[in-house]
Amino acid sequence: MHRPTLPPLRRWLPHYLGLLLGLGLLLSLAAWQDYRQAGGQQHWEPFLWEFSSVAWVGPLALLIHLTIGRMRDLAWPWLLLGALGFNLLHVSGMFALRFAVYSLLDQPYQPDPLPDLLLYEGAKDLVSFGLIVGISRGIWAVQQANLQAQELERTRRELAEAKLARLSEQVQPHFLFNSLNLIAEVMHQDVERADRLLCDLAQLLRQSLAAQERGLHRLEDELALVTPFLHLMQTRFGAERLQVQIDVSPEARACMLPALLLLAPVENVIKHDVARHQGRVQVQLSARRVLDRLHIQLDNDGVDQPPPVDGGLGLRNLRERLAAHYGDLARVDFGPADRGMRLRLELPASRDLA
Structure with missing residues (x-):
């Protein structure tokens, strides 16, 4: 039985990028509302915060999806290790991107205190990691089921073709032998x-x-x-x-x-x-x-x-x-x-x- 693989990039990458863009805009607009109510003056900041997060969640989600597709069994130790790695890569990459943009704009950036930051981002990343794993397993399961259905249909078709070939081959020898027998009778006359x-x-x-x-x-x-x-x-x-x-x-x-x-x-x-x-x-x-x-x-x-x-x-x-x-x-x-x-x-x- 063949294992499912990722479809060609041209089939899914534009849709995936569109999904990330839509998710970033949705989160940014929600954060922008809270930012305005809190008296924020730099209206671009909520968009930077959310898009810097989505920009790292996107490739990390693909990495998780590929890893799950290669693993036959997802044991709890591997899941916990994956959640920790996802959190570290996401937080470090997200804040590195934010600090870089603020530095280019010559703007000060003061994140929340580290304990609060780790607790807040850790809780969000745990939920995000769980959702990504669940969705990924569902996608692979559907692809595996489709692959099994295709192989079953191919096997059924090959068996039917083999049966038809056998039945067709039965016709010609039967016809040939009877025809030769008839001709053999004429041969002596x-x-x-x-x-x-x-x-x-x-x-x-x-x-x-x-x-x-x-x-x-x-x-x-x-x-x-x-x-x-x-x-x-x-x-x-x-x-x-x-x-x-x-x-x-x-x-x-x-x-x-x-x-x-x-x-x-x-x-x-x-x-x-x-x-x-x-x-x-x-x-x-x-x-x-x-x-x-x-x-x-x-x-x-x-x-x-x-x-x-x-x-x-x-x-x-x-x-x-x-x-x-x-x-x-x-x-x-x-x-x-x-x-x-x-x-x-x-x-x-x-x-x-x-």
């Missing part, structure tokens, strides 16, 4: 056709790697991955057996979503439906933006025996990725529809790239 499929697959893998590095991209970019994959599978199974319909509005195409989000569900349609049945299967992918929500729907029909409603690992991966990105703002529904299955996704319709 039509070598040229299998070669074309391998070229298309290589291009698709390059695009998916680039998408995975981005993390988030537009639905338009996701379709640029899904569409070639569907064409690849149509080449494998034939356009009559696998029919594809994509209907996505321009507003939906501009919305952001996690990269490779739809590739796994589409791949599962091929794996569970087309590859296991001899009949015609129609895959329909549609998306609309409704107000601030993006609605995506993936349908497949023509399947006599649809897959289990739980959807397996692919659906769990999908749910976890959406939960990691959007929390409770995303919704996933999966279940039977007509003679096939329907996957519905609903998530925030964001256009931000960050």
